[in-house]
Amino acid sequence: MKSELKRSVCPYDCPDACALLVEVVDRQAVKVKGDPEHPYTKGTLCPKMDHYERTVHSPERLTHPLLRIGKKGAGQFKPITWDEAIQEIADRWKDIISQYEAEAILPYSYAGTMGAVQRNCGEGFFYRLGASRLARTICSSAKGYGWASVMGETLAPHPDEVKKSDFIILWGTNALATNIHLLHNVQEAKKCGATVWLVDTYENPTAQMVDKVVLVRPGSDGALALGIMHILVREGWIDHAFIEQHVQGFEQFCAEVLPDYPPDKVSLITGIDVSLLEEMALQYGRSRAPFISLGSGLCRYGNGAMTVRTITCLPALVGAWSKPGGGLFSSISTSKAFNMERVTREDFLRTPTRIVNMNQLGYALTELSSPPIMGLYVYHSNPAVVAPDQTMILKGLMREDLFTVVHERFMTDTARYADIILPATSSLEHADIYRSYGHYGIQRAAAVIPPVGEAKSNWEVFQLLAQAMNFDEPYFSQNVDEVINQLIDPPTEWLKGVDPERLQEGYPVELSLPENYKTTFHTPSGKIELYNPNEADSLPRYFEPYGDDAPFYLMSAPSLYSLNSSFNERPDLLRKKKAPCLQMNSKDAEKKNLQDGQRVIAFNERGQVPFILKLTSKVPQGVLVTEGLFWNGEGGVNVLTSQRLTDRAAGSTLYDVKVDVRLAKTSFGR
Ligand SMILES: Nc1nc2c(c(=O)[nH]1)N[C@H]1C(S)=C(S)[C@@H](COP(=O)(O)OP(=O)(O)OC[C@H]3O[C@@H](n4cnc5c(=O)[nH]c(N)nc54)[C@H](O)[C@@H]3O)O[C@H]1N2
Ligand SMILES: Nc1nc2c(c(=O)[nH]1)N[C@H]1C(S)=C(S)[C@@H](COP(=O)(O)OP(=O)(O)OC[C@H]3O[C@@H](n4cnc5c(=O)[nH]c(N)nc54)[C@H](O)[C@@H]3O)O[C@H]1N2
Ligand SMILES: [Mo]
Secondary structure: OOEEEEEEEOOOOOOOOOEEEEEEEOOEEEEEEEOOOOOOOOOOOOOOHHHHHHHHOOOOOOOOOEEEOOOOOOOOEEEOOHHHHHHHHHHHHHHHHHHOOHHHEEEEEOOOOOOHHHHHHHHHHHHHHOOOEEEOOOOOHHHHHHHHHHHOOOOOOOHHHHHHOOEEEEEOOOHHHHOHHHHHHHHHHHHOOOEEEEEEOOOOHHHHHOOEEEEOOOOOHHHHHHHHHHHHHHHOOOOHHHHHHHEEOHHHHHHHHHHHOOHHHHHHHHOOOHHHHHHHHHHHHHOOOEEEEEOOHHHOOOOHHHHHHHHHHHHHHHOHHHOOOOEEEOOOOOHHHOOOHHHHOHHHOOOOOOEEEHHHHHHHHHOOOOOOOOEEEEEOOOHHHHOOOHHHHHHHHOOOOOEEEEEEOOOOHHHHOOOEEEEEOOHHHOOEEEOOOOOOEEEEEOOOOOOOOOOEOHHHHHHHHHHHOOOOOHHHHOOHHHHHHHHHOOOOOHHHHOOHHHHHOOOOEEOOOOOOHHHOOOOOOOOEEOOOOOOOOOOOOOOOOOOOOOOEEEEEEOOOOOEOOEOOOOHHHHHHHOOOEEEEEHHHHHHHOOOOOOEEEEEEOOEEEEEEEEEEOOOOOOEEEEEOOOOOOOOOHHHOOOOOEOOOOOOEOOOOOEEEEEEOOOOOOO
16 A cells, blocks of 8 residues: 655644654554654654554544433433534524523633644634633733733744753743753753753652752742842842843832842742752853743742743843843744734624633633523533633533533543534644744644544534524635635745745745844833833732642643643553552651552542542652643542632633642542
């Protein structure tokens, strides 16, 4: 049988957006490799994508539209045709709109695919419908806000910068699991003599690759950054010339903020010894080109935006931006590279409709009124597992009067509660164009195999729904390639340097950065804004996260073997990911009279969740860690997390949660 090698892109929500080479035999993907021609990912893949063909051709794939025949949540369905499914959805929606209004319908989506078209094409449809709008802020909106309040729209450093750094801080990131190609660059820097530190709430798996680990009390990194800056200024380890030219508000910051954060006080807040604070400041202040790679975990707290804002001030003090290899990496935003408004079609919104925060789906489904949510349409997201306060979400999804449609590749926990399930294509079965939030590459991908079963892409389903709802805008009758073309033609400023033919042919191409971009600050003042007059707090300060009335902070960190709740369909990865474990410091276990391997319950005011206890010295006292999200999660970790939002940008506070632990009395009976 003839074998062909075709180009594609990893569609998952990961900064690396790897280029793929897919071996196709007889319309099936038989092997997936990394593409060595990608300037950044260079052909290496993570353990999940290494066998992506097993996800694409998994026996668990949904292949037909399904109609619920059992009780809500029981998982009993019968196959129906696409015509029947679309007709039923349109009829039910028309009923809801006439009885309530279109705002009684809520779309719910996030990042099952990162492709610019398939990810965002539902927005135009729901604007046109007049449905409630969704604030898509579960991941890192507070991080974006914190960065922007100091740096505005300044471009993020190219990830290759890190290779030239002599002191790298991996700050709240488990790069081994979530950003492996950055870690490759870190290793190159290490070979040239760079020192690498990790600042985290536990010795996460990346700790094995660094020179020193600083364990910080959850949610207190803002105080840590202020303490370091206090010492930098006290010792004069700052770059006066840089500050003079590029920084706004340094004098005020020194006079009004820093005196409040002497090392002994910061030590009490963060749990870090004064000697280690001094050492960290010395390293940071005396290095030639310090580089910080900032993860998103620390933004998911009640003080998350302020934490990120505060840390973002650090490189300004030492002038790191002006040194090759220096700076701070938060996230790359190349959103202006594509004409996104051509896909999201905000112009279809006739009057501004209500906005529902995706972190508060539980409230939305159970408490929201005028109108209540009567129709829920979920696509490329699995809120029953990934969103906070799961008990409330499941209560909402159980409502007999809620009409739920889920467009999915697999029978996820959310799909189980659907009235109608629509089978979705995987990224190998549909076309799209991709950007990345970890590098400056972009890439277009055609479908490399036909759809599995009767699966349809997000774009195709919205076209069918538009037809059934009698929307006659020409937008909805385009094919996917026409939509992709509109994103890149006419070319944006970013795209002007890109060879359109190479892009068209599916090669990875890199957007070029303007000269001196690292010292060109796109803020209202043109300077780095330690002092930001547009903020209620015009200078950074520290305030405490929410916490809960319970003794242990709970980190639900990512697993190496899944991505949020994706990849649970893969037995090969599940064997490695194992069951939900709770890592606890041995001294805490001793006090609680608990032993390694025991079945325990973590609980707080929102609910309780069973785990297998794992004792370790990698987790400090007062902190608990569980890695990865699992399916069949009635009682998954998000039972314990809260719908509270961040200080700015309405983000999730998934790590700002405390629990207590006790021995499980009976078996789990999951
Ligand atoms: N406790 C805790 N909770 C967390 C996190 C945490 O660290 N701790 N992480 C949070 C973060 S950072 C994020 S970003 C969110 C992520 O939340 P989600 O974006 O919901 O992520 P996934 O769990 O990957 O679910 C995506 C689903 O989309 C489906 N899918 C994939 N491609 C397509 C497609 O083309 N079309 C359709 N219709 N479906 C598709 C997949 O099968 C999968 O079930 O989770 C958050 N939840
Ligand atoms: N294998 C794998 N890869 C993934 C994902 C996955 O689930 N698995 N998820 C993807 C997604 S959606 C995202 S957003 C990115 C996330 O990637 P990053 O933003 O780089 O963050 P993570 O690697 O998730 O690591 C978060 C770390 O923050 C730490 N942390 C929690 N609270 C604090 C705190 O208060 N202070 C400090 N200093 N550290 C803290 C946690 O212990 C954890 O080690 O990764 C993506 N890639
Ligand atoms: Mo995320």
